[in-house]
Amino acid sequence: MRHLDELQSRSIYIIREAYKQFDNIAMLWSVGKDSTTVLWLCRKAFFGQIPFPILHIDTGYKFPQMYRFRDEYAKEWGLRMIIGKNEEAIKKGINPDKGKLECCNELKTNALKQTIKRYDFKALLLGIRRDEHGIRAKERFFSPRDEDFQWDYKDQPPELWDQYKSKQKDEQHIRVHPLLEWTEVDIWEYIKKEDIPITELYFAKNGKRYRSIGCTTCCSPVESTASTLDEIIQELKTTDVSERSGRSQDKESAYIMQKLRSLGYM
Amino acid sequence: MGDNKLKIVIVGHVDHGKSTLIGRLFYDTDSLPSDKIEEIRRRCEDLGREMEFAFLLDHLQEEREQGITIDTAQSFFKTDKRGYVIIDAPGHREFLKNMITGASQAECAILIVDAVDGVQEQTKRHAYILDMLGLKQVVVVINKMDLVDFNEKRFKEVKGLVEAFLDSINVKPSFFIPISAKRGDNVAKKGDTMSWYNGYTLLEALDTLNNQKSPVDKPLQFPVQDVYKIGDKRILVGRIENGRIKKGQQVVFLPSQKESIIKSIEVFMEDRIEAETGESIGITLKDPLFIERGEIICEKGYQPSRVDRFKANIFWMSQRPLDINERLTIRCATQEMSCTIDTIEKRVDSSSLETIERDADKLLFTEVGSVIIKTKKPIVIENFNEIKELGRFVLVRDKDTIAGGIVTHTSDLISENL
Known part of the structure; x- marks a missing residue:
């Protein structure tokens, strides 16, 4: 089996396993390249009819291109969408200028907490990868979080031979990571192979492109002339800058990512 | 990179x-941004x-401060020949389940031994677990080596000790290499x-x-x-663990022993008449059978064993000991069933x-037990050496995986009431 076929097969296995094991599951779609890949894999796993809702956490600060893309494909693929927003924090006027940590925590993490609680989701499919950030290298495929979204990385369940944590304690939910073994280049090669639609923000315009997307306020583009999939793949094979270098929450203070994550950040 | x-x-x-060795591997292969x-x-x-290169993998703040690896971490590097996924497994005894999690996902292992300290408790335990997990490439x-003045005699001494131990558990390493991960000698470059x-x-x-790779020419x-x-x-989905499946093929379902013919292979937006090892697919059947996960x-003609008693080696990963009277759940491939430990033939210090005890009634954290497992109803398993995917299982207590196991014997233990 070829490398991408094997990755695809394992991811589909994990997605089907999560659906089988948990009654109330949703997929988190940020509209970025990784979660759009998970969405594609879900469509394949369930023969085009995804049997659970797709959750988009909306901070209100996303790129207009992302909203357009989300609405277009939600319709085309017949997705059952849930849009999660922390209305209260938005009303209070929380924004990045008043502090990025608080903004991320309120508009993303707390918005997600509220949504999980409202719908009582027991498991969430997420598109994180091990090679994205050092701390993610330690994730499991099925990773429990407690009611405060705390990740007990010191006492993670063993994960052997595709036998995943399938039962959670009442207060827990499980995060499922079908793309954990994929690298950034794998994602782009797969997008090319499968012809997966992807937002235009990733392709270079006027010498710049986004390598990782989130809110307009906290993402900066990288210098790049890569305007096609082939050029992006070529660029990634030779770059020595890390993927999330344009994401300010990773850099602001030495341990901000770890803090965010222990607060429940995705 | 097709490979x-x-x-x-x-x-x-x-x-x-x-962790230092891993950091060194990344640094010397230019895999670090x-x-x-x-x-x-x-x-x-x-x-x-x-x-310190170790910080790359010991990424969590706590590990960085204490200088120990808590969980298993994975990362990537590549050489001119191919790409690698490196799994760092913690060395502390308390983190054994993390080590096993890491090792169970690997295709080969690097066993690292300190030239000054020589063979220590976890050196042996880890080697033994590698062997149990069926990892043959070591x-x-x-x-x-920098701490022993790059001395050849010391290298040979330590090599001799490691070799003697590995030999006793039948592990045959492919290479013994003297290195200094800190300086990089003999890691990516020879050095002088x-x-x-x-x-x-x-x-x-x-x-x-x-x-x-699992060969496709197996049953x-x-x-x-x-x-x-x-x-x-009605689409039955799953992953082919061994062999091929074809449209029109006659198949048997175990443990139910039902039979049918494959009517179609189902892959979204593809037209398929066959599929092979490793593929996650769906199938439909000619007959309207009631089939479950x-x-x-x-x-x-090529059917694995269907038994309700079998022999296995299990390693105990929970701080709470196994009590021979308790009821557990066994999970093997997609099978899940209630079981008990019928006999603990021996308890082994890993x-x-x-051997700590024969005919025991408990098993403690980090111990390996030779046991006979009794399942509530027949289950489909095989000796690990014959069909890996049906020869390995986990045991679950309450909501947690507390042991992993390898099937060693199936044939002569089938009870009469099957």
Whole structure:
């Protein structure tokens, strides 16, 4: 089996396993390249009819291109969408200028907490990868979080031979990571192979492109002339800058990512 | 890069240099983004330490401060020949389940031994677990050669000790390599400190190892993962663990022993008439059988064992001991069933390999037990050496996985009431 076929097969296995094991599951779609890949894999796993809702956490600060893309494909693929927003924090006027940590925590993490609680989701499919950030290298495929979204990385369940944590304690939910073994280049090669639609923000315009997307306020583009999939793949094979270098929450203070994550950040 | 990445686990006693070696491998293969190197350098300065490669994998703040690896971490690097996934497994005894999690995902192992300390408790335990997990490709590196003046005699001494131990558990390493992970000698480059060593560097040695692939020419085993109703079709989904499946093929379901013919192979937006090992697919059947998750679809005439008692070696990963009277759940492929431990023939210390007790009634944390397992109803399993995918299982208590196991015997234990 070829490398991408094997990755695809394992991811589909994990997605089907999560659906089988948990009654109330949703997929988190940020509209970025990784979660759009998970969405594609879900469509394949369930023969085009995804049997659970797709959750988009909306901070209100996303790129207009992302909203357009989300609405277009939600319709085309017949997705059952849930849009999660922390209305209260938005009303209070929380924004990045008043502090990025608080903004991320309120508009993303707390918005997600509220949504999980409202719908009582027991498991969430997420598109994180091990090679994205050092701390993610330690994730499991099925990773429990407690009611405060705390990740007990010191006492993670063993994960052997595709036998995943399938039962959670009442207060827990499980995060499922079908793309954990994929690298950034794998994602782009797969997008090319499968012809997966992807937002235009990733392709270079006027010498710049986004390598990782989130809110307009906290993402900066990288210098790049890569305007096609082939050029992006070529660029990634030779770059020595890390993927999330344009994401300010990773850099602001030495341990901000770890803090965010222990607060429940995705 | 068409080839699959090779998955390597690095194991050994605490402080023998696992994380440093991994950092060194990334650094010397240019697999580290420059901003990450800068970040690690800055943080080492903050802590008032020299630049340490170990920080790359020991990424969590707590590990960085204490200098120990808590969980298993994975990352990637590549050589001119192929890509690698490196799994760092913690050396502390308390983190054994994390080590096992890491090792169970690997295709080959690097066993790291300190040239000063020699063979220690976790060196032996980890080697033994590698053997139990069926990892046959092992490279031994004798690290910290810089601390013994790159002395050839010391290398040979330590090599002799490691070899003697590995021999006793029937592990035959492909290579023994003297290295200094801190300086990089014999990792990616030879260096000029050990001119007496004429063998491969670690990277050269790794490039000679093979990807472990399940061959497609074996008899079919396709565990049913779930059943979907899509339109008017009933689709059985799952992953083919061995062999091929074809449209029109006659198959047997185990343990139910039902039979049918494959009507179609279902892959979204593809027209398929066959599929092979490793593929996650769906199928439909000619006959309207009632099939559930846990049935194993097999080729007629090549059926694995269907038993309710079998022998296994299990390793106990929970701090709460096994009590022979308790009821557990066994999970093997997609099968899940209630079981009990019928007999604990012996309790073995997984480091010294000594038998602690025969005919025991308990099993403690880190111990390995030779046991007879009794399942509530027949289950489809096979000796690990014959069909890996049906020869390994986990045991679950309450909501947690508390043991992993390898089937050693099936045939002569079938009870009369089957």
